[in-house]
Amino acid sequence: IYKVKKNNKIYVLKEIPINKNVDNEKLESVKNEAVILSSLNNKYIVKYYESFYLSQNIYIVMEYCEKGDLCTYMSERQKKQKQNYHFDEDFIWRLFIQISLGLYYIHSKKILHRDIKTLNIFLTKDLSGKIGDLGVAKVLEGTNHAITFIGTPYYVSPEMCQNKPYNEKSDIWALGCILYELITFCHPFTASNQAALFIKILHGNYTPLPENTSKDLVNMVKFILQKNYNKRPSMKDIITSKSFIYHTKRLGLENDLNEIFD
Numbered sequence: 001i002y003k004v005k006k007n008n009k010i011y012v013l014k015e016i017p018i019n020k021n022v023d024n025e026k027l028e029s030v031k032n033e034a035v036i037l038s039s040l041n042n043k044y045i046v047k048y049y050e051s052f053y054l055s056q057n058i059y060i061v062m063e064y065c066e067k068g069d070l071c072t073y074m075s076e077r078q079k080k081q082k083q084n085y086h087f088d089e090d091f092i093w094r095l096f097i098q099i100s101l102g103l104y105y106i107h108s109k110k111i112l113h114r115d116i117k118t119l120n121i122f123l124t125k126d127l128s129g130k131i132g133d134l135g136v137a138k139v140l141e142g143t144n145h146a147i148t149f150i151g152t153p154y155y156v157s158p159e160m161c162q163n164k165p166y167n168e169k170s171d172i173w174a175l176g177c178i179l180y181e182l183i184t185f186c187h188p189f190t191a192s193n194q195a196a197l198f199i200k201i202l203h204g205n206y207t208p209l210p211e212n213t214s215k216d217l218v219n220m221v222k223f224i225l226q227k228n229y230n231k232r233p234s235m236k237d238i239i240t241s242k243s244f245i246y247h248t249k250r251l252g253l254e255n256d257l258n259e260i261f262d
Helices: 022-039 070-080 089-109 169-184 194-203 215-224 235-239 242-250 254-260
Strands: 004-007 009-015 048-054 057-063 121-123 129-131
Touching: 022 048, 070 121, 070 169, 089 129, 089 169, 089 194, 089 215, 089 235, 089 242, 089 254, 169 215, 169 235, 215 235, 215 242, 235 242, 242 254
Parallel strands: none
Antiparallel strands: 004 009, 009 057, 048 057, 121 129
16 A cells, blocks of 8 residues: 555555466455545545556555554554553544535445444544545445455454355444444454354443443433344434434534435
């Protein structure tokens, strides 16, 4: 990945070498990312500009997010501040709302992201959140479920742990994990190995949120992290919930929400 400048504007250039050492799966993933990104246009999704082939490489030109990914940002903030550092609630709600609106847009296009995690949330200069890295995204073509296991273990949904068919509700589970992480700086489910982690996820029991966490945040995490995906909310359920609308208005993001329903 390179940072490039053109006409006084900075972009990200993702370079993927194409040679006999690159497997077809990786190549298809990159091609897939370019096709999907080109079809998306939302302020909370990393903007795609173009892709091209040159000297046995595929290049994808994308929006540059000055503050990098959320995972690294959280790690650096925690190191610079005292050990028990946490984000203030306004920042948590703002970022959660932005990610949710981006994910709602993705799902409205019949696309699963399949790898929602803090490493794939990128931050702009003003710390707005954008969803990126759709290389493993899947367009749902005439079906409501996908069956391939893809994702980062900490964010894997219960249905994926059981190798069951899954749909957009797995992205929503991962969103709940991110919200929990924004509040606590910890994953909701941790273990020393993948098998033990999956057992914890299947039970759906996470360490309670800190006592000083607001009722709205506690209830939102509980609302999203439901192990039965039939009971888990859709993105529409989330963005039309009372607390989501309240905090969207409170933080001046009401226009972004209204645009969805115009």
